[in-house]
Amino acid sequence: MEKLDTRLIKNFEERNLSKHSLGWISDYRSTAINLVKEMGMPKLSDEDWRFTSLKDFSLKDFSPIFSSKSNFKKPSLPDYIDKIDGYFIYIHNGNLVSGTEYPFIVEPLEASFEYPEVKKVLLDDTLSKNKDFFYELGSAFIENGLYLKINKSQKIDKPIIIINSFDSELDNKFLNTRNIFFFGESSSAEIIEYSLSDSQNEYFLNKTTTVNIESNSNVEHLLVEAGNKNSYIFSNLKIIQSRDSNFTTNSILTGGLLIRNNVHPMLNGEGANSNILGLYLSTEEQLMDNYMFVEHLKANCESRQLYKGLLNDSSKGVFHGRILVHEEAQQTNAYQTNRNLLLSDDAQVDTKPQLEIYADDVKCSHGATIGQIDKEALLYLRARGISKDKAMLMLIKAFTDEVCEPIKNQTLLDAFHNIVNNWFEKSKLTN
Amino acid sequence: MLEIINLHAEVEGQKILQGLNLKIDKGEVHSIMGPNGSGKSTLASILAGKEDYDITDGDIVYKGESILELSPDERAQEGIFLAFQYPIEIPGVSNGYFLREAYNCINEARGNKPLKPVQFGKLAKEKIKMLKMDDSFLQRSLNEGFSGGEKKRNEILQMAILEPLLSILDETDSGLDIDALQIVANGVNSLRSKETSFLVITHYQRLLDYIVPDFVHVLVEGRIVKSGNKDLALELESKGYSWLED
Ligand SMILES: Nc1ncnc2c1ncn2[C@@H]1O[C@H](COP(=O)(O)OP(=O)(O)O)[C@@H](O)[C@H]1O
Numbered sequence: 001m002e003k004l005d006t007r008l009i010k011n012f013e014e015r016n017l018s019k020h021s022l023g024w025i026s027d028y029r030s031t032a033i034n035l036v037k038e039m040g041m042p043k044l045s046d047e048d049w050r051f052t053s054l055k056d057f058s059l060k061d062f063s064p065i066f067s068s069k070s071n072f073k074k075p076s077l078p079d080y081i082d083k084i085d086g087y088f089i090y091i092h093n094g095n096l097v098s099g100t101e102y103p104f105i106v107e108p109l110e111a112s113f114e115y116p117e118v119k120k121v122l123l124d125d126t127l128s129k130n131k132d133f134f135y136e137l138g139s140a141f142i143e144n145g146l147y148l149k150i151n152k153s154q155k156i157d158k159p160i161i162i163i164n165s166f167d168s169e170l171d172n173k174f175l176n177t178r179n180i181f182f183f184g185e186s187s188s189a190e191i192i193e194y195s196l197s198d199s200q201n202e203y204f205l206n207k208t209t210t211v212n213i214e215s216n217s218n219v220e221h222l223l224v225e226a227g228n229k230n231s232y233i234f235s236n237l238k239i240i241q242s243r244d245s246n247f248t249t250n251s252i253l254t255g256g257l258l259i260r261n262n263v264h265p266m267l268n269g270e271g272a273n274s275n276i277l278g279l280y281l282s283t284e285e286q287l288m289d290n291y292m293f294v295e296h297l298k299a300n301c302e303s304r305q306l307y308k309g310l311l312n313d314s315s316k317g318v319f320h321g322r323i324l325v326h327e328e329a330q331q332t333n334a335y336q337t338n339r340n341l342l343l344s345d346d347a348q349v350d351t352k353p354q355l356e357i358y359a360d361d362v363k364c365s366h367g368a369t370i371g372q373i374d375k376e377a378l379l380y381l382r383a384r385g386i387s388k389d390k391a392m393l394m395l396i397k398a399f400t401d402e403v404c405e406p407i408k409n410q411t412l413l414d415a416f417h418n419i420v421n422n423w424f425e426k427s428k429l430t431n
Numbered sequence: 432m433l434e435i436i437n438l439h440a441e442v443e444g445q446k447i448l449q450g451l452n453l454k455i456d457k458g459e460v461h462s463i464m465g466p467n468g469s470g471k472s473t474l475a476s477i478l479a480g481k482e483d484y485d486i487t488d489g490d491i492v493y494k495g496e497s498i499l500e501l502s503p504d505e506r507a508q509e510g511i512f513l514a515f516q517y518p519i520e521i522p523g524v525s526n527g528y529f530l531r532e533a534y535n536c537i538n539e540a541r542g543n544k545p546l547k548p549v550q551f552g553k554l555a556k557e558k559i560k561m562l563k564m565d566d567s568f569l570q571r572s573l574n575e576g577f578s579g580g581e582k583k584r585n586e587i588l589q590m591a592i593l594e595p596l597l598s599i600l601d602e603t604d605s606g607l608d609i610d611a612l613q614i615v616a617n618g619v620n621s622l623r624s625k626e627t628s629f630l631v632i633t634h635y636q637r638l639l640d641y642i643v644p645d646f647v648h649v650l651v652e653g654r655i656v657k658s659g660n661k662d663l664a665l666e667l668e669s670k671g672y673s674w675l676e677d
Pocket residue numbers: 442443445447465466467468469470471472473474483
């Protein structure tokens with residue numbers, strides 16, 4: 001049988017995707033599809049894919065879907081999301097649901113191709129030396145997606161909540177989305193991205209987001225990947241930070257049979273600050289592969305990575321933490337911590353730091369732990385009358401809570417706690 | 432209140448308790464002394480319900496029923512409290528939250544309504560004052576970064592808040608200076624009543640000047656080899672244990 005990548009390349013050609021009315025998009029797609037052909041689906045022998053086999057995935061038959069024909073029905077969100085006082089943006093099967101006005105710019109990506117800043121963001125990306133198969137695949141199939149822009153000096157008063165909902169129209173389909181979030185100079189905003197799926201059937205989601213943060217801006221971002229547990233989710237989050245900008249991103253992963261979570265902050269202006277936080281909560285047969293690539297390009301920046309995994313049943317986790325400090329990036333502070341709590345004997349996790357430092361005045365640290373619930377701590381709590389289940393939850397919650405500490409916005413903090421608590425209840429961890 | 436009958440316990444095939452008998456009535460304070468490694472902490476842990484031990488013979492009867500099958504939390508709910516020799520540090524769980532959960536779990540089991548955070552805060556602050564601790568303590572993580580003395584005091588604070596019927600103190604006095612020792616002893620004495628019983632494990636006679644026991648027992652190699660009144664503690668202090676060891 002033909003491999004998935006071969007079939008997707010064929011599909012690309014049949015659809016004539018390399019012909020777009022905008023010449024630079026045609027070129028952009030052609031360059032990307034050539035890279036896709038050249039690279040091929042990642043294998044275990046690729047250093048960056050050592051722990052995650054795509055063998056089963058590469059034999060699947062997913063065909064691309066672009067425009068959705070199913071009617072949008074407001075997805076049933078948990079109350080703690082639905083009741084947030086925020087600006088809700090709905091994206092249904094990859095298509096922006098229009099009809100709402102916002103005090104900032106929200107458009108389908110395609111409509112934004114003519115904007116110079118969008119063109120610049122996309123073309124700048126192609127200059128990167130670090131090529132990723134799924135990233136290039138996303139560039140080849142670029143069409144669906146969201147363009148979000150906060151203007152210079154704009155302060156958004158309420159969180160922006162982007163709801164990505166999927167229904168059965170996506171069963172066995174390949175959905176490619178490309179988002180660009182642009183934060184103008186001295187702006188500030190909070191964003192929650194929440195994705196959920198109505199159907200339990202498998203789909204292949206390839207999601208690429210570029211976050212462009214101009215100087216002196218403050219952005220907090222909470223990403224919740226709660227798609228169904230049969231899906232294949234590849235997420236690429238790239239952040240380009242200018243001078244004196246502050247960015248905090250916190251990913252909570254609960255969905256997917258296989259999820260690859262690439263986060264690539266580029267600290268590209270002096271005084272930029274980045275918190276890269278994440279929680280991977282896996283059960284059953286889930287595989288959650290986190291690939292962090294923190295790139296310090298300019299001096300006097302600070303990055304703090306804190307990723308924690310809670311793994312149950314026979315699920316598997318991966319944390320690959322790469323830090324690259326360029327020669328010019330003196331006085332860099334770069335910290336990385338990865339902690340894992342295994343809740344069952346069959347759960348497994350691989351963790352690997354990778355530091356490449358070319359500047360000489362750098363503070364860099366990394367640490368990783370893999371452990372189980374501390375039996376003595378459990379006894380201590382139980383000896384005070386707290387039931388085993390409750391005591392376990394207290395210890396697990398103490399473990400996961402640390403991940404949200406750098407978040408400042410109260411709405412985002414509340415959402416974090418609600419999502420994690422709800423997941424605990426649903427997952428019945430203590431059986 | 433408590434009757435330990437011919438208790439035999441081992442861990443990984445090593446015999447630790449070898450036919451221990453002990454009866455504690457309501458309102459009594461018993462003290463256990465004994466050399467290092469004689470099985471004092473093992474006895475305390477077994478009473479609290481720690482599961483690492485094999486009980487090969489004997490029984491533990493509490494309030495008229497065997498508790499061997501009860502979990503640690505069920506025992507605590509029934510009114511058994513162990514002040515640990517080495518209280519563990521639990522980062523990320525605040526003292527205040529932990530104490531309220533524990534209080535509510537135990538009181539729920541006793542058929543009482545849980546207390547709201549504000550109500551509980553009042554109660555906790557009273558007890559904190561009694562133990563001459565600082566209020567900020569409630570916000571700190573459970574035992575994290577506490578000095579040895581603070582950890583011991585925290586055990587007694589928990590005891591004072593949870594109001595157990597049977598309190599087991601495992602070397603709570605070790606490592607305390609005389610001021611802290613008095614504070615801890617006051618905390619214990621404030622709980623003494625006709626309804627409550629204590630098992631005070633200690634190495635030093637000193638503590639027993641402040642918490643005066645009704646009975647003193649000597650544990651050697653997993654067995655009680657001698658019992659007496661508080662004067663026995665003084666005798667042990669001057670003569671050591673070797674005269675009892677064979
Ligand atoms: N969980 C355990 N595993 C292995 N050995 C143990 C364990 N608990 C106690 N022991 C052993 O049992 C003996 C008694 O220990 P312990 O009860 O702590 O004595 P004490 O408190 O009187 O000093 C010691 O030899 C100790 O090493």
